[in-house]
Amino acid sequence: MSHVYLSRQLTPPAMVAARELGPPLVVHDDPDTPPSRDQLLRGAQGATALITLLTDRVDAELLDAAGPGLRIVANCAVGFDNIDVDAARTRGVVVTNTPGVLDEATADCAFALLLATARRLVEADRFVRSGREWIWGPQSFVGLDVSGGATLGIVGLGRIGMAVARRAAAFGMRIRATGSRATGDEARGYGVEAVELPRLLAESDVVSLHCPLTPDTHHLIGGPELAAMKPTAILINTARGPVVDEAALVTALEAGVIAAAGLDVYEDEPRLHPGLRALDNAVLLPHIGSAGRATRDAMGLLAVDNVRVVLAGEPPRTPVPTREETA
Known part of the structure; x- marks a missing residue:
């Protein structure tokens, strides 16, 4: 039947x-x-x-x-x-x-990861929970100032990427993006500048991935691409795990090639590269981008x-x- x-x-x-x-x-x-x-x-x-x-x-x-x-x-x-x-x-x-139907929730999650990594919120939370004594200091948990001029690079400006751009514009961020929609009227309204990937990687303080997983985007972000980013830059991935070469990312985070990463997806999900969990400069979520x-x-x-x-x-x-x- x-x-x-x-x-x-x-x-x-x-x-x-x-x-x-x-x-x-x-x-x-x-x-x-x-x-x-x-x-x-x-x-x-x-x-x-x-x-x-x-x-x-x-x-x-x-x-x-x-x-x-x-x-x-x-x-x-x-x-x-x-x-x-x-x-x-x-x-x-x-x-x-x-x-x-999931554009706004996923964009919320991506921007939450952006803020959490930029301002080192999860790292600071772990520190307080550890019970160690502390006192306010001018260099304690200093991170990236997101508002008022930090540059966000959006790789793959589709529906979700556009929703992230809208949030970034409200924070006063400069926005670079790849993808055909990056030249459209809506993108221009948020101040988006359409660029190719090499320029986006070189200029962005935060790189947020929103492209689909295809043969062309598998390991789109690997060792050479991470090396092309600023040493103070942050990588956010709420798209699909295999867009990033996870082993190369762990190496880059350990060596200070980039400053931090916020991940909601993984290359061999739900398994993680064994090095990720040990990194204080990685914020890790269990694929909850659409979990509103x-x-x-x-x-x-x-x-x-x-x-x-x-x-x-x-x-x-x-x-x-x-x-x-x-x-």
């Missing part, structure tokens, strides 16, 4: 909507742990729709396990590097994601709505872009 397979429980409002879909709903029974590969393959068998998360690898094997009745893979994430989109399209399967309550509700509801309309024979709300549109 055909069904909709959901690889993890979503938030309560999204689960209500999912249970209202026409076909029966089969849900992976552990709300906290992704399904194993075998569990994912078994759950997909005979499904008309898959609602997946970024932790699920959707490839030809999984699509074939679902069978010819599969009509849509609805990824509950804006990124879709976990899905072989070409394999899906070859089989006539629609692939959707959840863009737009209303945002997570909206992501789940959009994924479910994509399934609903496709199964009803209508066009998807948010189909993933083609390679040409992503470039």
Whole structure:
């Protein structure tokens, strides 16, 4: 019997909507742990729709396990590097994601990481909690002045990058950005200057990554790029972990090639390079960029709505872009 397979429980409002879909709903029974590969393959068998998360690898094997009745893979994430989109399209399967609804929450997280690293807030918090005696001093935990002239470089000025630019403009930051939208009217309204990556790296006090993970952006930031940054610069990554060569980043942070990093994503998530945890100049989050309550509700509801309309024979709300549109 055909069904909709959901690889993890979503938030309560999204689960209500999912249970209202026409076909029966089969849900992976552990709300906290992704399904194993075998569990994912078994759950997909005979499904008309898959609602997946970024932790699920959707490839030809999984699509074939679902069978010819599969009509849509609805990824509950804006990124879709976990899905072989070409394999899906070859089989006539629609692939959707959840863009737009998580822009503000992720931008909030990126800017929070920016402030936390620039002002050394987490390092200072750990110091106070250690119980060591302290007294105010003019050189204690001195960091970067963000307001009034620090330069932010945004790599990949898409929806989320633009939301970060809006926050940076409110702080009086100078903004450099890469990407086709960096020359648009909205970007100019925030004072964005479109530049190529080498200039962005050389001039920025903070570099924030907001590009999708593609073959072209894998290890976009490696040893040479880190060396091209200011020794006082900060790297922020709320995009995808493999955009950064994590081993090179650890080496750069240990050696003082750059001053600090704020990370919400990792190259081999949820595993971290063993050197990261020991670094006082790294602020580390467990991929919570979209973890606002209303945002997570909206992501789940959009994924479910994509399934609903496709199964009803209508066009998807948010189909993933083609390679040409992503470039």
